[in-house]
Amino acid sequence: MAKRVMIIGWDCAAPKLVFDAFKDDMPNTHRLMQAGIYGQLESTIPPITVPAWMCMMTSRDPGELGIYGFRNRSNYTYDALAIANANAIKVPTLWELLAEAQQRSVVLGVPLTYPAKPFPGWMVTSFLTPVNPNSPLTDRKLQWTFPPRLIREIEQVSPDYMIDIPNFRTDKRAELEKQLLKMTRTRFKFARYLLEKKQWDFFMIVEMGSDRLHHAFWRFWDKTHHKYEPNSPFADTMRNYYRTLDDELGEMLARVDHDTTVIIVSDHGAKRMDGGICVNEWLQKHGYLKLKTKPQGPTRFTSDMVDWQQTKAWGEGGYYGRIFVNVVGREPNGIIKQQDYENVRDELKTQLEAIVDESGQNINTRVFKPEEVYHKCNNIPPDLIVYFGDLYWRSVGSVGYNSIYTYQNDTGPDDCNHAEMGMFILKNGIHTDGHVPTKSIYDIAPTVLKEFGLDIPDAMRGNPI
Numbered sequence: 001m002a003k004r005v006m007i008i009g010w011d012c013a014a015p016k017l018v019f020d021a022f023k024d025d026m027p028n029t030h031r032l033m034q035a036g037i038y039g040q041l042e043s044t045i046p047p048i049t050v051p052a053w054m055c056m057m058t059s060r061d062p063g064e065l066g067i068y069g070f071r072n073r074s075n076y077t078y079d080a081l082a083i084a085n086a087n088a089i090k091v092p093t094l095w096e097l098l099a100e101a102q103q104r105s106v107v108l109g110v111p112l113t114y115p116a117k118p119f120p121g122w123m124v125t126s127f128l129t130p131v132n133p134n135s136p137l138t139d140r141k142l143q144w145t146f147p148p149r150l151i152r153e154i155e156q157v158s159p160d161y162m163i164d165i166p167n168f169r170t171d172k173r174a175e176l177e178k179q180l181l182k183m184t185r186t187r188f189k190f191a192r193y194l195l196e197k198k199q200w201d202f203f204m205i206v207e208m209g210s211d212r213l214h215h216a217f218w219r220f221w222d223k224t225h226h227k228y229e230p231n232s233p234f235a236d237t238m239r240n241y242y243r244t245l246d247d248e249l250g251e252m253l254a255r256v257d258h259d260t261t262v263i264i265v266s267d268h269g270a271k272r273m274d275g276g277i278c279v280n281e282w283l284q285k286h287g288y289l290k291l292k293t294k295p296q297g298p299t300r301f302t303s304d305m306v307d308w309q310q311t312k313a314w315g316e317g318g319y320y321g322r323i324f325v326n327v328v329g330r331e332p333n334g335i336i337k338q339q340d341y342e343n344v345r346d347e348l349k350t351q352l353e354a355i356v357d358e359s360g361q362n363i364n365t366r367v368f369k370p371e372e373v374y375h376k377c378n379n380i381p382p383d384l385i386v387y388f389g390d391l392y393w394r395s396v397g398s399v400g401y402n403s404i405y406t407y408q409n410d411t412g413p414d415d416c417n418h419a420e421m422g423m424f425i426l427k428n429g430i431h432t433d434g435h436v437p438t439k440s441i442y443d444i445a446p447t448v449l450k451e452f453g454l455d456i457p458d459a460m461r462g463n464p465i
């Protein structure tokens with residue numbers, strides 16, 4: 001029988017939850033772990049959904065893809081941040097490589113696949129698709145499925161299908177919990193249909209619900225979270241959701257034969273969020289950034305607030321920080337001479353890594369220069385990539401706090417940050433060693449190619465697991 005590979009992606013799933021905390025609630029997962037191998041999967045730098053899944057599917061780093069986050073600089077002006085889409089991917093994805101070898105794929109919910117391009121298989125795109133995520137079926141003009149007629153099958157099989165949960169950063173958590181379960185159930189319902197009705201060699205589904213779950217409910221589970229609430233009505237929400245994931249996994253496994261290679265993966269992990277470092281407040285305090293006027297209270301940072309003639313660097317918020325240097329001849333009003341660029345970056349790095357919390361303890365901030373962590377730096381990389389407090393702290397871009405610390409998130413309630421270590425489980429009937437040392441997100445695409453007996457392109461960063 002021809003080889004088949006099925007990947008089930010749980011966005012943001014953390015190894016300590018799957019392998020430890022919720023192990024007893026996940027019997028199907030546990031059985032796979034015992035029958036195969038499992039361990040930590042090191043994510044991309046930065047460990048962010050976009051670009052992480054696409055880095056996994058191409059085995060190329062964010063620099064080579066030229067995608068450094070959800071939003072990327074499209075030129076060197078001060079406010080040209082554009083949201084990436086599939087057209088930005090210039091190297092072949094796993095399903096495109098498999099297509100060259102006459103293998104057919106189902107690709108369901110993989111981030112950064114919109115707009116869906118023709119290929120031998122079936123695709124439903126992910127969040128970042130410009131349709132109403134709650135009721136995508138109302139929009140038939142946009143290319144969010146391939147072939148386009150697949151929308152009709154979604155309508156028949158899983159009419160409540162959701163791409164994502166709009167406004168998942170909300171305090172209405174009871175409603176959010178319901179939506180999460182509905183989204184996951186309806187996605188897997190359609191996945192089971194595709195699994196049974198389509199002729200595929202490679203099948204991949206990514207569920208975003210686990211990411212939304214962590215951001216909204218982490219504090220009700222993690223006793224070390226500074227906002228932990230004992231006896232909350234949401235105390236079991238995380239556990240119940242993982243039970244649902246496991247239940248859906250069981251349904252999927254029941255529909256594939258025993259020779260199918262099964263891989264469970266996450267694109268990055270999750271950890272509690274201790275707070276936010278207001279990156280642009282910090283830059284002002286240290287003399288790098290000058291605003292024309294002082295904002296009254298927290299205000300979204302925009303380029304028109306800045307006195308660019310006196311600004312050396314500015315920052316962007318997110319799960320990690322990005323710092324951009326205002327360089328002569330590169331930015332419109334650059335003031336840092338090219339020959340001083342390295343010194344400014346080194347000085348920033350040293351000062352950022354010395355950040356302490358309010359009790360004076362160093363929070364273990366790490367700073368990366370893109371050219372030191374990527375093989376290439378296509379498009380426009382940030383000048384520095386910053387993990388505040390080893391990612392226990394997020395980066396807050398807004399200004400007007402009068403402090404570099406904040407414990408409220410400027411984009412809505414959020415309890416967790418992304419962590420570098422995601423997880424994987426691989427069952428192919430050959431490797432049965434159980435727990436193995438950490439592998440890389442770049443190893444997944446070569447692993448799948450090897451399962452099909454195909455050559456692994458030299459340009460891929462990873463190796464078969």
Ligand SMILES: [Zn+2]
Binds near residue numbers: 011048
């Ligand atoms: Zn993710």
